[in-house]
Amino acid sequence: MATLKEDPSRLNLGSKIRFACRPGVKCFNTCCRDVNIFLTPNDVYRMKQRLNMASTEFLEKYTLMFISKATGLPVVLLKMRDDNKECHFLTSQGCSIYSDRPWSCRMYPFSLNTEDETYSIIADQETCLGFKEDREWYLEDWLADQGVLYQREIDRLFNDALGRLEFPKDKILNSQISRMVYMAAYDLDAFRRFVFESRFLKIFNIAPPIIEKVKTDDEELARLAFLWLKFGMSDKNALEIRPEVLQQQGDLVQNPE
Ligand code: SF4
Numbered sequence: 001m002a003t004l005k006e007d008p009s010r011l012n013l014g015s016k017i018r019f020a021c022r023p024g025v026k027c028f029n030t031c032c033r034d035v036n037i038f039l040t041p042n043d044v045y046r047m048k049q050r051l052n053m054a055s056t057e058f059l060e061k062y063t064l065m066f067i068s069k070a071t072g073l074p075v076v077l078l079k080m081r082d083d084n085k086e087c088h089f090l091t092s093q094g095c096s097i098y099s100d101r102p103w104s105c106r107m108y109p110f111s112l113n114t115e116d117e118t119y120s121i122i123a124d125q126e127t128c129l130g131f132k133e134d135r136e137w138y139l140e141d142w143l144a145d146q147g148v149l150y151q152r153e154i155d156r157l158f159n160d161a162l163g164r165l166e167f168p169k170d171k172i173l174n175s176q177i178s179r180m181v182y183m184a185a186y187d188l189d190a191f192r193r194f195v196f197e198s199r200f201l202k203i204f205n206i207a208p209p210i211i212e213k214v215k216t217d218d219e220e221l222a223r224l225a226f227l228w229l230k231f232g233m234s235d236k237n238a239l240e241i242r243p244e245v246l247q248q249q250g251d252l253v254q255n256p257e
């Protein structure tokens with residue numbers, strides 16, 4: 001049996017490819033319909049900024065959420081239109097949010113095999129006519145051109161927050177925790193309300209300049225959201241609990257009455 005490294009269908013950054021997806025290719029726009037596009041936290045962040053919408057409104061209008069049976073983590077899918085199953089952002093000229101399109105859209109027709117950092121072609125090369133174009137690239141250059149080699153800090157922090165979880169051992173069984181992960185990872189505006197309208201700031205010791213910033217700055221808010229996730233999921237040192245809260249907890253443990 002061929003090992004991953006010997007598998008000739010696996011590409012690496014130095015592989016040469018012949019591919020171009022552009023207006024004028026006969027199949028142009030056909031793959032933006034009836035397709036499952038999973039969104040990362042950064043995808044939601046970029047798209048809602050691009051559309052000048054609050055995250056709660058964006059998620060309600062353009063996405064579907066479900067809880068993964070394997071991990072208990074929330075998964076967010078881009079909704080297609082009800083009438084013709086096309087993506088809401090598709091126009092006859094192509095994607096109307098092209099520079100902020102999701103990571104999966106940038107990657108297509110390739111996919112990343114995270115276990116060995118190789119890439120595979122996931123489209124049928126007979127019907128994806130981009131493979132019949134003359135343009136030649138090293139895969140690395142094509143990926144850079146699509147903007148996929150640059151993973152924004154938001155997704156890196158999210159992966160870091162959940163990075164220590166091992167499935168199925170750490171599968172989330174409590175649906176309330178799954179909802180909290182969803183809010184912190186995808187619904188930043190709801191997380192902002194949570195920070196300012198719950199006991200969050202009474203429990204965690206957050207520096208005043210950060211508190212001021214997260215009122216309006218989404219990137220700073222995402223950093224705080226992922227630290228909170230990390231605190232809850234894998235690392236109690238990710239956020240500092242206020243000394244008076246720790247004192248109260250100690251008193252309760254020693255004197256539960
Ligand atoms: S977001 Fe843009 S690239 Fe992605 S499916 Fe929709 S129209 Fe196509």
Ligand code: SF4
Nearest residue numbers: 021027029031128130
């Ligand atoms: S099928 Fe291939 S060439 Fe055609 S639009 Fe999709 S990715 Fe581009």
